[in-house]
Amino acid sequence: LIHGITSAIMLTFYSDWKPRLYYSFKHLKEMFGFCGWMIVKTFIDWMNENFALFFVSTKFDQHSLGLYKTSVTKANKLLSIITSPIIPILVPAFSRVKNNNNLLIDAFLKIQKHLCVILLPFGCLFFLYRDMIITLYLGEQWFEAADLIGMWIFMRAFSILINHFCG
Numbered sequence: 001l002i003h004g005i006t007s008a009i010m011l012t013f014y015s016d017w018k019p020r021l022y023y024s025f026k027h028l029k030e031m032f033g034f035c036g037w038m039i040v041k042t043f044i045d046w047m048n049e050n051f052a053l054f055f056v057s058t059k060f061d062q063h064s065l066g067l068y069k070t071s072v073t074k075a076n077k078l079l080s081i082i083t084s085p086i087i088p089i090l091v092p093a094f095s096r097v098k099n100n101n102n103l104l105i106d107a108f109l110k111i112q113k114h115l116c117v118i119l120l121p122f123g124c125l126f127f128l129y130r131d132m133i134i135t136l137y138l139g140e141q142w143f144e145a146a147d148l149i150g151m152w153i154f155m156r157a158f159s160i161l162i163n164h165f166c167g
Helices: 002-012 027-060 062-083 089-096 101-128 130-137 140-164
Strands: none
Touching: 027 062, 027 089, 027 101, 062 101, 062 140, 089 101, 101 130
């Protein structure tokens, strides 16, 4: 907090530009036109995740809910090891060719093909050897969640290829 305040004061003092209170609905409309679909996608993803959690919590006990939530979180973290380095590269690459549909589609399909080579074997192998991987990765106390984590990673590997990057 002190670092942020100090930086703001120093940058304000040494900069030619000085902040002022100003609000423009025109700029808000332009910004929302630029990022409105991302807001909608983020909201739908949030609803999807929380609806599943709500459904599981109404049908199962606390133990099952904890097992579900932790399993899904662990599975998503494993998959993010693969997908996280790619996203910061894709956004600028797709932004550069956004006005040329042929280049955009070619770039998208090329990325999807390369990811398919990585994600599908990973998902299939994780599903087939889930018991051994979960025992090594999380320990024997998580053996009860091995089926859920294996199925979740198998399903998400396909979902990432088909859905994730389309958003």
